[in-house]
Every structure is written in structure tokens, then in C-alpha cells.
Amino acid sequence: MNEVKWTNDLSVDVELIDDQHKMLIEHLNNFAKAVEQHQGPTEIASTLSFLIDYTDFHFSMEEREMKAHNYPAYDTHKAKHEEFKTILVYMESEFRDDGPTAILAESIDTLLVSWLVKHIRVVDVEFGMFLKDRGIAISEEG
Numbered sequence: 198m199n200e201v202k203w204t205n206d207l208s209v210d211v212e213l214i215d216d217q218h219k220m221l222i223e224h225l226n227n228f229a230k231a232v233e234q235h236q237g238p239t240e241i242a243s244t245l246s247f248l249i250d251y252t253d254f255h256f257s258m259e260e261r262e263m264k265a266h267n268y269p270a271y272d273t274h275k276a277k278h279e280e281f282k283t284i285l286v287y288m289e290s291e292f293r294d295d296g297p298t299a300i301l302a303e304s305i306d307t308l309l310v311s312w313l314v315k316h317i318r319v320v321d322v323e324f325g326m327f328l329k330d331r332g333i334a335i336s337e338e339g
């Protein structure tokens with residue numbers, strides 16, 4: 198698989214969001230690598246659970262800030278997040294049932310990686326522009 202790399206073209210121009218996206222991508226790469234290298238079930242399960250936890254943490258931060266600033270596209274943005282979380286739950290059950298199969302490795306690429314890159318480029322960039330236009334600064338504490 199091709200490791201995803203955070204590069205400037207993935208920037209949403211909001212430092213906190215960019216920093217969290219870098220972490221999210223790192224967790225995604227760790228999970229993908231663990232599956233691809235057929236690491237032990239405990240190792241794979243733990244990279245996946247880190248990814249799930251960090252995803253929840255990051256999405257919650259974005260959703261909290263969207264709500265706090267009456268972001269008009271809150272509902273559709275949140276629905277996208279739910280979509281990604283559903284894919285993660287699906288992966289977790291696939292892995293539990295069948296282990297680190299080639300199909301699982303491939304679906305990490307086709308489902309998770311491409312989803313995330315597109316989401317950042319389109320949906321998160323829009324939110325970043327909203328924040329910048331209004332001069333809103335966000336922080337980890339909310």
C-alpha cells in the first residue's frame with residue numbers, strides 16, 4: 198500500500214485541525230502497516246483501537262467547534278463523520294472474523310485512505326474557510 202503523507206495540499210489552514218489530521222494519518226498508517234505486515238492479532242487490534250479512539254477525539258473536536266459557531270453545514274459534515282465511523286466498525290468486525298486478509302488491506306486503501314483524503318480536501322477545507330473568514334480561533338480545550 199501507499200503510505201498516506203500529510204503534505205501542504207492537505208492543509209485546511211487551521212493549525213489545530215492540521216495537527217490533528219497529521220496524527221490521524223499516522224494512526225491510519227500504523228493500522229494499515231500492521232495489517233499488511235501480518236502482525237499479531239493483538240498488535241493489529243491495538244492499532245485499530247488507537248485509530249478509532251483518535252478518530253472519535255478528532256471528530257468530536259470538529260463537531261463541537263461547528264456547533265459552537267453555528268456552522269451552517271454542521272448536519273452534513275457530521276453525517277460524513279458518522280459514515281467514516283461506520284466503516285471503522287465494519288473493519289473491526291471483518292478483522293475479528295477473518296484476520297488480516299488481503300481484502301482488508303485493500304479496503305483500508307480504498308475505503309479509509311481515499312475517504313479521509315477527500316474529506317479533508319473538500320469538507321474540512323470548507324470548515325477551515327468558514328473559521329478563517331470569521332477570524333475564529335479554535336483550541337483543543339474548546
Ligand SMILES: [Fe+2]
Pocket residue numbers: 259274278316320321
Ligand atoms: Fe471533518
